[in-house]
């Protein structure tokens with residue numbers, strides 16, 4: 164990060180207040196995870212509160228509600244309590260999205276509640292996260308649930324982890340408690356394939372604010388950054404630019420107007436790599452080749468565009484291309500197959516059973532498929548192989564084989580998250596049954612399968 | 615447009631050596647724009663009869679702008695739907711018609727007044743028509759067989775929205791059931807729905823109010839002038855500045871004053887209040903929003919202030 168983020172100071176016309184605005188900021192997508200009562204709502208509430216992302220009327224509501232419940236200080240966790248049914252039950256059951264910003268960065272936070280439905284929620288939050296904040300209660304240390312969460316985050320390929328050792332005030336800011344938890348967690352993360360610089364542990368008190376936004380004087384033995392400071396400065400790997408180019412075609416743009424009688428462009432969001440005018444590309448699954456004649460964006464054409472950008476690609480040759488096809492660099496192409504070996508996170512009430520017919524949504528294509536084999540279920544703690552089950556239940560993770568009615572161009576999830584992921588959909592109900600990851604994305608899983 | 619960002623900044627971001635000449639998406643607005651365009655194109659590819667719910671407000675104006683960008687140089691492959699409460703500001707209707715004409719769009723209008731005239735709906739004692747929009751909206755969706763309805767809703771607007779999906783499934787009665795919503799993974803959206811059901815789609819889910827205004831500034835999007843400071847005759851009620859119109863005017867003891875005001879949201883004139891403001895330009899508005907102590911809804915919408923769960927109730931009813 165540059166030290167000085169470019170900013171602009173203005174005077175608010177109504178209040179006369181001086182406001183500092185970033186000229187532009189980058190975006191960090193993060194997820195939070197933790198067990199019930201570890202203090203996650205309080206921590207998220209405090210991040211929102213201390214970054215001034217909570218406005219007066221919302222804060223008033225929290226003050227009122229806290230007073231109604233007989234509390235003397237406002238309960239910041241109420242800022243993030245969601246739907247009425249959940250408020251009544253006093254638990255959060257679904258991923259909620261929060262937004263906050265500092266002059267350095269804009270944050271999209273997927274708040275994933277940690278109770279029985281944890282896999283469903285964590286997988287959802289982790290699928291788009293560039294970083295995850297895991298919470299533990301300093302009095303309890305690393306629990307089974309913590310290990311499970313970390314394993315799921317590793318499986319989904321979340322590049323960076325933060326362990327917030329919360330309620331440090333309740334262990335009298337004791338360094339040795341923190342060190343023990345920190346070491347145990349770092350070791351577990353290492354076993355899951357994380358390098359040490361990808362994992363940061365921070366002692367915090369969500370309730371009192373220690374090391375959340377400001378470094379605390381009560382943890383003089385801790386020399387690392389406060390949580391927000393870390394979130395603001397941690398390098399964000401942008402979408403993979405150095406990966407081979409991939410783009411699922413979402414829509415074919417053919418205006419057929421007087422101004423554009425022959426325009427034929429393939430619209431999509433680049434999922435990996437870079438595409439440039441003149442590049443040789445392959446259209447999959449058919450395999451036809453052509454060259455890029457133009458890369459259009461909504462603001463005009465560009466010489467090249469990179470992962471994450473929504474563009475329209477024009478080709479030199481007139482090919483038969485439609486929604487669902489994938490454009491890829493001719494140098495390294497995805498493999499085209501109708502037999503998929505994959506890891507699946509099962510998200511539905513009704514169990515997965517071999518022989519089930521499903522729909523597979525991969526990129527912009529939906530095809531019929533048959534679940535031909537369920538070869539393993541994984542232990543949720545270490546994600547090691549446990550058995551060859553008859554079925555996979557809600558929130559379980561296992562290994563499957565699928566036969567698709569039409570061939571799909573895929574990459575391993577470990578190499579490319581977009582062309583390596585898919586949804587399993589119930590053909591009659593339309594519900595999303597599971598999250599699929601091509602191949603065996605996690606090292607320990609691969610060795611378990613080999614056993 | 616090429617994004618002019620130094621490559622060493624990208625290197626710092628990615629923690630790698632400088633990658634030459636690759637324009638990164640350093641600005642969060644680029645990422646949000648690409649995400650919204652992706653969503654528009656998914657819907658165009660998966661649904662037969664999408665429509666954009668258009669209120670004349672800033673969020674739906676931004677939606678139209680993004681839809682135009684998503685399909686350029688082809689026209690937007692679906693129409694706009696406006697639920698006209700009959701309590702609209704004239705300026706907003708004029709703005710709507712100009713926008714439709716300028717971009718050659720198709721417009722479908724569902725009128726609350728028609729329902730009141732023939733007795734299908736009755737005027738509420740408080741004169742507010744926002745809650746009456748649900749029936750005409752659902753009828754218009756049914757009559758036109760719309761299967762995907764784009765809305766400008768954002769998750770930062772209200773707590774009950776924080777768990778809303780980008781693709782939000784509605785049953786045949788337009789109702790939203792939190793337990794039937796699907797997990798949304800990666801950027802893979804599941805558009806499957808049964809006959810009679812439809813999908814509400816929210817491309818601006820991940821935008822904040824400030825993002826919307828910064829985008830309006832960057833893209834030079836023209837909005838209804840009501841969003842900017844102007845002189846207006848207003849009267850005070852429930853701590854808001856209301857303006858007289860076809861929906862009624864000041865009661866006894868509510869003196870009319872001339873003020874410099876602007877609107878932060880645009881809706882039913884009977885219950886949408888103006889705020890005192892001298893924000894004449896988009897730059898001024900951005901500074902004001904950044905310094906504001908109130909959410910846009912908290913500031914100006916009487917019906918949202920009725921109860922904490924007001925939004926959630928109306929969402930269940932199919933209004934949002």
Ligand SMILES: Nc1nc2c(ncn2[C@@H]2O[C@H](COP(=O)(O)OP(=O)(O)O)[C@@H](O)[C@H]2O)c(=O)[nH]1
Pocket residue numbers: 197198199200201202203204205206240329330331332333367368369370371
């Ligand atoms: N002493 C102390 N209490 C905390 C801290 N963080 C949270 N709590 C309390 O722990 C309880 C559970 O917190 P909550 O945020 O609701 O947990 P969640 O279930 O993980 O969202 C509440 O009573 C909080 O006030 C902390 O850092 N220190």
